[in-house]
Amino acid sequence: MTSNLPTAVDPRALTEVLDGRWAHVRRDAREHLHDPGLLPVYGESVAEARERVTRVARVLAESGRVALGFPKEYGGADDAGGAIVSVEMLAFQDLSVMVKAGVQWGLFGGAVQLLGTERHHAAYLRDIMSFDLPGCFAMTETGHGSDVQQLRTTCTYDPATQTFDLHTPHEAARKDYIGNAARDGRMAVVFAQLVTQGEGRGVHAWLVPIRDEQGNPLPGVTIGDDGPKAGLNGVDNGRLSFDHVRVPREMLLDRYGQVAEDGAYTSTIEHETRRFFTMLGTLVRGRVSVGGSASSATKLALDIAVRYGEVRRQFTAPRGDREVAINDYLAHQRKLLPALAATYAYTFAQEELVSTMHDVQGADQVDERAQRELESRAAGLKAAQTWHATRTIQLCREACGGAGYLQENRLPHLKADTDVFTTFEGDNTVLLQLVAKGLLTGYRDAFGSLDGWGRVGFVADMVRETVLERTAARGLIARLVDAVPGRDDEVPMLDRGWQLKVFEDREKHTLESAIRRLRRGAATASSATPAPDPFDVFNDVQDHVLQAAQAHIDRIVLEAFVAGIERTTDDAARALLDRLCDLYALSTVEAHKGWFLEHGRLTAPRAKALTATVNALLRELRPYMVTLVDAFAIPEDWKGAAILREEAARQEAMHAHDTTTHDTVLPAGTATAVEVPPGQ
Amino acid sequence: MTSNLPTAVDPRALTEVLDGRWAHVRRDAREHLHDPGLLPVYGESVAEARERVTRVARVLAESGRVALGFPKEYGGADDAGGAIVSVEMLAFQDLSVMVKAGVQWGLFGGAVQLLGTERHHAAYLRDIMSFDLPGCFAMTETGHGSDVQQLRTTCTYDPATQTFDLHTPHEAARKDYIGNAARDGRMAVVFAQLVTQGEGRGVHAWLVPIRDEQGNPLPGVTIGDDGPKAGLNGVDNGRLSFDHVRVPREMLLDRYGQVAEDGAYTSTIEHETRRFFTMLGTLVRGRVSVGGSASSATKLALDIAVRYGEVRRQFTAPRGDREVAINDYLAHQRKLLPALAATYAYTFAQEELVSTMHDVQGADQVDERAQRELESRAAGLKAAQTWHATRTIQLCREACGGAGYLQENRLPHLKADTDVFTTFEGDNTVLLQLVAKGLLTGYRDAFGSLDGWGRVGFVADMVRETVLERTAARGLIARLVDAVPGRDDEVPMLDRGWQLKVFEDREKHTLESAIRRLRRGAATASSATPAPDPFDVFNDVQDHVLQAAQAHIDRIVLEAFVAGIERTTDDAARALLDRLCDLYALSTVEAHKGWFLEHGRLTAPRAKALTATVNALLRELRPYMVTLVDAFAIPEDWKGAAILREEAARQEAMHAHDTTTHDTVLPAGTATAVEVPPGQ
Structure with a gap:
């Protein structure tokens, strides 16, 4: 594969696309959110941390930046989407502050606003917004x-x-x-x-x-x-x-x-039950902001690891005159670049989710179907983004070696603080099941009654029609998929239509086969044996059903990436995003290679070609790693990682020193790239 | 699959097998290591933690329990294996104490002992052992x-x-x-x-x-x-x-x-270079004890998560009279049981490694080949066990939900403390590469010169012959493999010979194809183009080479499990271990299903049957989950997890209360198993 990427891509053009509809909220935060109390303090006690965070919550309240989601009549802006994005921006700094704000103005304030009525609003909302009434x-x-x-x-x-x-x-x-x-x-x-x-x-x-x-x-x-x-x-x-x-x-x-x-x-x-879930449904904002905040923390971790990998060097290549930058190792690229591609993908999906939430909740009429779909999307993206955060921050910690373990380099806080995101605002596995249930009931509605279905009492009775429901850029995606010629194994893997088609195919097939198994399980009731326990019927298929949910989320995320590229006007940025989207798509297919082979969607030779294509994409994207994190536009003083300030200068000083003294001191031979010491 | 497992298995019979050659050291620790300072203290400051750990280091020194590895003439026991096992036992309590001990008596004391000579020993060893000379x-x-x-x-x-x-x-x-x-x-x-x-x-x-x-x-x-x-x-x-x-x-x-x-x-x-690696080689103990300690922490995390999952209940099944224990959900079993099976597998592999190290280092003659193989084994098992620890402790944290995030429930300390294990005592990726290099050079030696090979300067010149070198129970394993009939896809998947054969096959094929690629890369030198940069040749294949190392480690771990079962004399324990070994083997094959399908080692129908077989094994092993953690024999006061003391009683109190008041208070309908709330 020869690269046709432009030699230079302006990260600001990427930032513009990533910033999306609430770009003004993001820019405002980057410009004004610089209170030192907003950063984590290394080594502080629990009492000191609580004290600082409470103090900063008041500062935030005074800035008015937390009020966006509240009604205009009480000094807010009726801007639900803006409120979520504000929280996401806090998550680039101390995540305790983000969660404290989420509790006070999202969950507590949100509950009073959305479950209460006029008299509660009049009596309490202003004090909640000002933090005079912490709750x-x-x-x-x-x-x-x-x-x-x-x-x-x-x-x-x-x-x-x-x-x-x-x-x-x-x-x-x-x-x-x-x-x-x-x-x-x-x-x-x-x-x-x-x-x-x-x-x-x-x-x-x-x-x-x-x-x-x-x-x-x-x-x-x-x-x-x-x-x-x-x-x-x-x-x-x-x-x-x-x-x-x-x-x-x-x-x-x-x-x-x-x-x-x-x-x-x-x-x-x-x-x-319906009343209960209507009440819960109004509170979807919390889940949306946790997913978005996980994504912010992931970006910061990647920013640190990518920049460190760019200057950190280890092992001299046989013909090299100095050591190799660790970003140049394929194994390092295999860690960081697919994570970076997925982070872009989730950012586009989150943008779409926030936008949908804003519109659904701001509509004059309650659209129950849209509401249910929003909840399912919020659940799925919360699970996907928080698991991605846990995995990626861990990977970034390891990619920085011992330095990544020191609090002064920020990664320990990112890791420890975001860890609970996978189980709060809904346990991720339970959330995936919620997504699956939406798909299953949607399927039933779309395709009519299923034999024996009614006996599986575990599936609830709400009406949902989310199966293969298209996300944004519907028209474009349908055209791309339709343009794929019949013989799958002859289509180039970089064909976006083919990628979209295999994601769609995986979702549809996984779901249909899960339904067949559920139906078979329930159907044994009609034989001579006693009716099977509905719990056993469902439980036997639980892993399969969760896979269907995962496949669904992967598809909507890919479609959101495609829609995001479609919105990109800068040619260079668009070309780079196109390649990054290829990497997201193909590394996801690679991760599920077993499924695609097992179900005849990939031939063995094509599966091997897939690995080679992913590696070629890594090589092609290697020069843009720093550009891709530059585009996150994280202000320097939000990062607080000592290695970002120190490592480059250290490496240069060493190089300068080596060029004068190397011969007399260091061993003459080439270092082998594979030996390691005991550490401490 | 009908279960032929005995209805009751005595965990003590399992403990006996797991305890192995240094059972006396383990029993001694369980009996005597009960100083309260040995447990982590929740919320203590860095200064307080250092103070406590230093104090406890002196207590340990006085107990004499840290001296096992030192020469008898200075009050030690010349028992290198016992010293490692002592450290592993410390790792069930505060891992800071384990690492402090590892630094003082393993790394510092070990370096003086093994790199120094008589005059250093005479002058310093006693003070090092007594902690009068911290270093x-x-x-x-x-x-x-x-x-x-x-x-x-x-x-x-x-x-x-x-x-x-x-x-x-x-x-x-x-x-x-x-x-x-x-x-x-x-x-x-x-x-x-x-x-x-x-x-x-x-x-x-x-x-x-x-x-x-x-x-x-x-x-x-x-x-x-x-x-x-x-x-x-x-x-x-x-x-x-x-x-x-x-x-x-x-x-x-x-x-x-x-x-x-x-x-x-x-x-x-x-x-x-050879001198340097000989010096490093003497220090292999550190790496061996980190792998073993990671395994101890993993066992404790699994002990907590399994016992919690046994009493914790959530969601009522349609026909249930109370909520379902979370260990009964397939998705929960899918998380905990394969991790438990792998933990057993690694325990057997670690036992074999410690035993080999003890014998190699205690031998009168230095056997250079055995030394190299030991280093490779230590590197591989350190990487495998520490990554397994990071993944498994994370999974256990999530399996305990919000409770898992509280320090009082121990998992946060286990997670944070073991995190650095993946990069200290050798970065895991670099260690895998070390394993791979051993395999590659071993291959060269075994099969003669490879064309163009010499041009890949990245491969070092030391002699190793580790390819498909058998571990313990060599004879048994060879017999089992040889007994597998020709047509692989007709052999039952629970046939141990088939399992061993496919692990072996994956290692051999991955390695051979990596070598072919390296050879091709180097061979382009003879064409008209300039000789390829050896770094590029190696780097292009780096991911492939790391996979070969992983396949090698998986094989030696499975073989160690088989050897462990062979040592088991109690019939019931043996039957249970047999099933657990099936789960380790088949869940590993399942995790690499893509590879097996891609390389024609599994047909599509057989790959589907594999998933069903793993699920059947989970159902069969479900009743033994608690027995399997009982066998770790972790003393109650080492655990320090509040949920283990509290959750069962809480659930019983709730159940008793529900049976009298349920009808008037709780909603009549069956709870759906898939809805979740926002959290905080």
Whole structure:
């Protein structure tokens, strides 16, 4: 493959495409977010970290930059997308600050805004925005993290006193991992089972004071501390228990369900499960911002590792006059470049997601189908981006060797702080299952009833039609796919249509075969044997179903990359993105080579050619590695990695010294590239 | 597949096999190593951690348990294997203590013992063993971690004063990441380029005082602190620079190279590179103990995740009367069980490695071939076990959800502390390359000269013959492989001979095709074009060569598992290990399914059957998950994970409460297994 890439690509042209619809929010953050408290401090204690982060939260509140998502009438901007992007930008600095902001203005403030009604807004929103009222989002319990419909905290209405009785019946019902609980929170949005007139009405939320003005727990409220964590130690996660706490009737956040003075329950959404998921659905913003923040942290880690690999040298090549830059090793490129390509891909997918969320939530009419699709997309991209972050930051840490292990080089914080992203705001495996369920029910709707299907009680009843639903650039993608000639194994692998087609094919086939297996499992019910346990039917296929979800996410991410390239007007930037997209597509196919071979989608010779093509792409993209991280446009003072300041000068000083003294001191022979020392 | 496993397996029978040759050392540790200072303390500062670990190092020294590896004449036991196993046992508690011990008695003490001579032993070994003389192993420099043959520190002999002049010419030559340097070290074994009579003689080591009795740096010595790290904060890693420090002639550790009063240099090993690697080779113990310690940490993480998954419940099945234990989900089994199987496999491989090391190093005659093979094995298993640790501990963290992120549940420390294992004592990628080089040169020796081979200057000249060299249980393995009938695709996948054969085949084919590619690359030299750059020839094939190394390691690990089963006398334990070995073998084949399909080693139907067989093995092994971690025999007070003490009781209390109140409070419908909340 001969490279037809331009010799120089202006990273600013790439930045413009990556910045997307909320470019103004990103530029504003790069220009103004420079408070030193926003950076992680190495070696600080848990108490010091919490203190600093609380102080910085006030600074952020005063800047007004956190208010974007709130209603204009309370000083906000009704800009849900902008609010998400603001949080993503915070994630380039201390992730504790990002999470603290996410808890206060995203989860807590968002719940009051979206689950509450006018009187709650009028009474509390301004103080929430200013951080004068720090609060908690108290949903998760020690015993229920993934299945929150089964929360065990109860809130029982008593018409005699016109108050609710909020109660934690046992330790598994204790609220746990709650941000702002251990130190700062004055109130909490508490999720509990509503009981009124002797009947359970499902999970609802109340706004509950938990501390007095002096910061002491209120009567009946027990507050615990989750203590030191793996990371995010600037966030004061804690535990809340309630011993028959009286909550006034009007503190029920009653947008979706109301309790009258006499205890009569009303709601515009009749079905309890549906009501619950409608309530949860309004809170999708949290999940979207975690995915985006994971992506920011990934970019910073790649920025550090790529720049270090550019100047760091090790082992002299036989004919070299100095040591080889580690970015020149194929094994190093194999680590960093596919991760970089995937990071670009996810950035485009995240941009599309934020934009969709902004439009869906800002629409006058609630479009239930669009809402469901948004939730599925948010779940899938949250899982994909946070796993990608965990893997990539680990890889960047290792790519910096011992230096990557020192806090002064930033990677330890990035790694420890983002680690929990794979399980909070929804455990990733459970989220993938949510995506799969959307696909399965969508399939049923699109193709009619499936024999025996109804017996698999595990599949819920909501209407979704997400199967092969096209993302942005629909028309273009369909044209590219349609233009692929019949014989797959003759199409060049760099043909975008072929790439799109095999991604689509993998999703469709994986899903269809999962459905066939589910159907077979359920169908044994009609034989002489007793009906199979629906759990066993589903569980036997669980890994397969999760693969279908993964294939779906891979496809929407590739399509988003294609749409992003389509928006690129600068020719050089576009050419580079085109190649990077090839790398994303083909390294993904390579990672799933087994599937493609097993299902006759790749012949053996073509599978071998695939590896060679990926390696050729790495060689072609090698000279652009620094350009690709330059395009992330991360301000220097946000990075705080000592090696970025020091390593280049060190290498030059060594080189200058070597050229005068080398002969008398160092061994004459060529160093072999493969020997290593014990370390310490 | 119908299970033929016994209904009960006594974990003690498994423990006995896992404990192996140094069972007495393991039992002694389980019985006596119970100082509270040996456990990590959550939330302690860097200063507090260093203080505690230093204190505990003295306790360990007094126990005599660290002396096993030293000569009997100085109070040791000449038991190199026992010394490694002692360190592995420390790794079940605070890994900072393990590393501190490894630095003091493994690296520092080991260098004095193995590179020094009688006068060094007499003067220093006792004080090293008692920790009265804390010391450093100062090899790595800021500029050279992997390629230590190119260290830039110089040590120049001056016959006039009969001293060496030790000097750090620039910052890249600064000693870095050196354990015991920042706080405790009084002396250091410093590696530097020896220059005498105007000639460079390559890297040698000197014993150099760095601090006085009051702990102040000695004149000319500059000591820096690496500061807080991602983990291992109880170890005081630091930096050392020398400004023309005078070192007496007798402080050269002169076992392999001597400098006479007049500066004349002598050595029994003439070739400089060979001398250097002989010196390094004696230090293989460090690498062996890091691999083993990674395995201990992995076992503890699995112990925590498996026990939590056994009592933790989430989502109610349609016909269930309570929620499903998360170990019952296929997706959860897919995470934990293959990791558990691989951990067993590595344990057997590590046992074999330690035993080989003990015998090779204890032999009267130096067997150079055995020495080289040992180094290659140590490198490969260090890389494999530390990557496995990083992956598995991450997976266990995620398997425990938010609880896994709290320090009180131990996993954060395990994760952060072991992270650096993948790059210290040799960067794993560089170590794999070392393994590959051994295979390549072994191949050349076994099969004669390869055309054009000599032109690939990157391949070194040492003699190795490791290709398909059998591990323990040679005879048994050969018999099993030979018994496999011709048509591979008709042999049952649970046939051990077939499994062994496909592992062997993958190694052999990957290696041979890498060699063909190298040969082709080098051969283009004979055409009209100029000779290719040997670096490019090697670099183009680097990923392929690393795969060959990985395939080699996978094979020796499987063979070690088979040998371990062969040693098992208890029938029930043996049956269970047999199944677990099937899972290790088949999940490894599954992970490399693409390769096997691409190379015609698996047909498509057989690849599909493989997935079904792995799932069937998971179902069959599910009831034994707790038995399999029981067998690790980790004392309760070493675990220090709050969820292990609390979760079971919490679940029972909830269940008891639910059975009385459930109907009035919780929603009537079946929970769907796929919905998740936003978290915080």
